[in-house]
Amino acid sequence: MPGEDEERFREFVVEQWGPLTRTAYLLTGDRGAAEDLVQSALEKTHRRWGRVLRKDAPGVYVRRVMVNTAVSWRRRRRTVEVPLLEADAITAPDAYHRAxxxxxxxxxxxxxxxxxxxxxxxxxxxxxxxxxxxxxxxxxxxxxxxxxxxxxxxxxxxxxxxxxxxxxxxxxxxx
Incomplete structure (x- = not known):
């Protein structure tokens, strides 16, 4: 069944990449850091994928890993306020454009x-x-x-x- 688990993980990643990246961006405030956070969370989830499928909903598990990882990164870095880059100022059409x-x-x-x-x-x-x-x-x-x-x-x-x-x-x- 490991092949079936791998396929389910791939499907999960394809389906959830957008929502997970959006959540990570809101947690980190930086697009690059958001992608790194999602990658890190998915890597940690992949190691325990079989157990995640049996115990928790995968979405809840990955979001928990993302929050915990973002908090630990922030503790380690203790960076000062990062100014927005011009690339961040360009708004792309998304669900939050009305704000x-x-x-x-x-x-x-x-x-x-x-x-x-x-x-x-x-x-x-x-x-x-x-x-x-x-x-x-x-x-x-x-x-x-x-x-x-x-x-x-x-x-x-x-x-x-x-x-x-x-x-x-x-x-x-x-x-």
Whole structure:
């Protein structure tokens, strides 16, 4: 049956590459890192593919591996804010093109802690239930709810439009 398992793995990769890469991009904020993350997660999943088919849904397992790997990469790297490249600024037609402040949202999302970001990505971009997210992250449903609530509050605060100063002029002489 190893040949059959290999074929099922190939089918899984072909079917899930796009959604997994999108999730990885939202977790990492970088297209190259997203592809590396998916490759790494699929490599780890392939090693345990037989057990994954027997125990878990493969999609849940791979997403769990992706989140854990992204968190560990972030801990190791501790990089500072990475400016967007021109290639990232070019918008390609996708399901999120309607969001007029996409780059601001992605920037705000990148500033969240990795686990909080993972909860928001899995909940609002992958549309997983709180129970499924808890399973992917290996935590309680209550933790998922509190992380989602705190994350949304931080995004709202970060994305709040700056207040304008009415009646002041930059050219006025304070003296």
């Amino acid at each position: 007029e402040n996409r780059h601001h949202l992605l920037g705000a999302l990148r500033r969240l802690p990795p686990r909080m970001r993972a909860v928001l990505v899995l909940r609002y971009f992958e549309d997983l239930s709180e129970t499924d997210i808890a399973q992917v992250l290996g935590c309680s449903t209550g933790t998922v709810k509190s992380q989602a609530s705190r994350g949304l509050a931080r995004l709202r605060a970060d994305l709040k439009p700056p207040s304008t100063l009415i009646g002041t002029s930059l050219q006025e002489d304070p003296a």
